[in-house]
Amino acid sequence: MKNLLSIEEVSNEEIYAILKRAAAFEAGEPTQLEQDYLVANLFFEPSTRTKTSFETAERKVGATVIPFEAGFSSTLKGETLYDTVKTLEMIGMDAVVIRHKDDAYYKELLEGINVSVINAGDGAGQHPSQCLLDLFTIFKEFGKFEGLNVTIVGDVSHSRVAKSNASALQRLGANVHFVCPKEWQGDYSEARHDWDELLHTSDVVMLLRVQHERDAAYDGFTTEGYHAQFGLTKEREQQMKDGAIIMHPAPVNRGVEIDSDLVECDRSRIFEQVRNGVFVRMAIVETILKGRN
Amino acid sequence: MKNLLSIEEVSNEEIYAILKRAAAFEAGEPTQLEQDYLVANLFFEPSTRTKTSFETAERKVGATVIPFEAGFSSTLKGETLYDTVKTLEMIGMDAVVIRHKDDAYYKELLEGINVSVINAGDGAGQHPSQCLLDLFTIFKEFGKFEGLNVTIVGDVSHSRVAKSNASALQRLGANVHFVCPKEWQGDYSEARHDWDELLHTSDVVMLLRVQHERDAAYDGFTTEGYHAQFGLTKEREQQMKDGAIIMHPAPVNRGVEIDSDLVECDRSRIFEQVRNGVFVRMAIVETILKGRN
Amino acid sequence: MKNLLSIEEVSNEEIYAILKRAAAFEAGEPTQLEQDYLVANLFFEPSTRTKTSFETAERKVGATVIPFEAGFSSTLKGETLYDTVKTLEMIGMDAVVIRHKDDAYYKELLEGINVSVINAGDGAGQHPSQCLLDLFTIFKEFGKFEGLNVTIVGDVSHSRVAKSNASALQRLGANVHFVCPKEWQGDYSEARHDWDELLHTSDVVMLLRVQHERDAAYDGFTTEGYHAQFGLTKEREQQMKDGAIIMHPAPVNRGVEIDSDLVECDRSRIFEQVRNGVFVRMAIVETILKGRN
Secondary structure (H helix, E strand, O other), X not given: OOOEOOHHHOOHHHHHHHHHHHHHHHOOOOOOOOOOOEXXXXXXXXXXXXHHXXXXXXXXXXXXXXXXXXXXXXXXXXXXXXHHHHHHHHHOOOEEEEEEOOOOHHHHHOOXXXXXXXXXXXXXXXXXXXXXXXXXXXXXXXXXOOOOEEEEEOOHHHOHHHHHHHHHHHHOOOEEEEEOOHHHOOOOOOOEOOOHHHOOOOOEEEEOOOOOOOOHHHHHOOHHHHHHHHOEOHHHHHHOOOOOEEEOOOOOOEOOOEOHHHOOOOOEOHXXXXXXXXXXXXXXXXXXXXXXX | OOOEOOHHHOOHHHHHHHHHHHHHHHOOOOOOOOOOOEEEEEEOOOOHHHHHHHHHHHHHOOOEEEOOOHHHOHHHHOOOHHHHHHHHHHHOOOEEEEEEOOOOHHHHHOOOOOOEEEEEEEOOOOOHHHHHHHHHHHHHHHOOXXXXXXXXXXXXXXXXXXXXXXXXXXXXXXXXXXXXXXXXXXXXXXXXXXXXXXXXXOOEEEEOOOOOOOOHHHHHOOHHXXXXXXXXXXXXXXXXXXXXXXXXXXXXXXXXXXXXXXXXXXXXXXXXHHHHHHHHHHHHHHHHHHOOO | OOOEOOHHHOOHHHHHHHHHHHHHHHOXXXXXXXXOOEEEEEEOOOOHHHHHHHHHHHHHOOOEEEOOOHHXXXXXXXXXXXXXXXXXXXXXXXXXXXXXXXXXXXXXXXXXXXXXXXXXXXXXXXXXXHHHHHHHHHHHHHOOOOOOEEEEEOOHHHOHXXXXXXXXXXXXXXXXXXXXXXXXXXXXXXXXXXOHXXXXXXXXXXXXXXXXXXXXXXXXXOXXXXXXXXXXXXXXXXXXXXXXXXXXXXXXXXXXXXXXXXXXXXXXXHHHHHHHHHHHHHHHHHHHHHOOO
């Protein structure tokens, strides 16, 4: 793998290899990187969680992280993303991790750029490292994907997570269901607008964040109204089947997508996902940097 | 010590242990930390001085510092401080240093959070690492606290420094006096509104910063008026007793709290306090990280 | 060298020593620094390129870089630059790299400051590390400066690059010509307002950035108009002599100073300059830190 741009480009074999390596890191295995690599994190959209996770993973596999403040960068002076990334390549970066508000921003980087690009989220497009950490969380829990029932709840039409996860999970053999308000179903014509009957059969309930900042259409809902119709209330949680788990990419809007008291309940893997994210990103960064030799 | 939240929670014995360890660091002793610890600095209020001091101290005791940009963090998306800190815990932090505008923000972190919390300033509340570095500066000078006369001058009612220092100094045996405009005395009913008679007896004159940004009531004073009545002028400095020292938590408003020419005069320990701050913070961070084993 | 403030203060001998050391770094030689040095980068004006280059160079010579967020610093609270730098000195920095909007900001740091200061750009004044990397790029290409014809094109009156480079190149024996709109010639009375006849004789065409943000007088030009009269078009590039090279300090306004297709053409050293910048800054930082013993 030279780059990690979208989960569609990662084969099932490569996915399992990353999950295996993440498990090895969790078990305490050391990095296999022997030389010094330089990495920079270009977050043109704020994201503490993902950025901090990458920053930590990069250091844990032994890379040197060069700080980059996107908010003060030359893109403010009208520089193209290509020129910014090419500049970082010439400065000596081996890989750059990029979050950007434009869908598929990385297309302008495919030609002429030699530094490896890891996509940490593009517009309403992909978020492959989040997808891989979600897969890792599910695989650790169930030891397989085949036949699992995964229900994704929320604004599927605007969600990077929904798009990445649904395509990967289906490819790996899981059954994926969608529950959302009718206004937010987008291309997901199979989405249901009432999730209660799925509660009893789902192995995984994957809640999506209500992203107030992204979608003016959210204005149609009060947070209480959303919580009542689509949120994971205590009543709903009690109807979930034995062994079923709750996931959420975070940050959580407590009392909207999920009752605040459930965030750390027995079924919840919400903070466990954060922990898993570091191991998965260690595996991603190590795999890509090793591939540069 | 798992956390350092307020100086009140630190026993006299623990204070002396930190001062001793800071002196050892100043004398060139190496860190006692043997494993790799991760630390993040969450400064929700700007503070170059304190943040840079912690950043340096953390590296000097051998910790790995993970960058965290509070200005771009998920708290902007409405995430609770608990969730932000819990997230950093799951990412692998061993300790977080936090500055926050809310008084006692850390109370919501006492339950459920395992990462160590070092308070680098909460609202108008505490600033325990500043207190410890002030104590270190005084102890290095006089070798004791008992019987020392310390005069704190300025906006005592809004000062984190005044609150932390006064309580610790009194507990350690010093006599603490306050001088301030009547409007700013707050709960310090014993404060005097004319400091000149204290000039001759004070071993330590501790100036507080006039914080224009914090208190609209300051509008009543011109900076010249404040300087004339409460500032340390050259005339006042000449009345100080032999061996007495001047302290200020900085940044200094030159010509307001103190005549610009006195900032680096013989009596001044203002920049020495900055230097001492690194040794004291090395001691704090090392003590807390060692305690996690 | 204790400081690097302006290229005028650097002797020809020192310039050649830095170029030699940069070449050694490019050839893979290790750092000569044996102890741990602390460095901070104070960029009060945004500059990804220069900052990232210094950040990388500092790490490559083995220094420890302490993060400093100028946008959140105490200068916002009215602290003088002297006090900020003195504070960083007391915290333990050995060198600070500063970019600041004020011309010759460093004059207030000459007395009383012991930390080394590396000027990374002052107002419309100097940018000595950029100058040295430009010299390195030219020297690598031609093996000499004597007799080379260098044409500097653009807003010479406001350009840090023009000022630093012209004085150094002339001192080293090159012939320097200027081409610019009449309105932008400033003190350069010898500047021409038509560059075409210089195309055939120039060994180096050095384009300056049109800095929209700096000069309201730019409003008189459309970008198309500037490109047609002063930009490096494909037609002009074809008239350049064999072996002549194109330089630009970047970031480039594609289609303004230069045709977008020429940015990575055979003659262009634009990205090579970025690469060279790291080696030159390694040499600068190493030279200054070694000099502190």
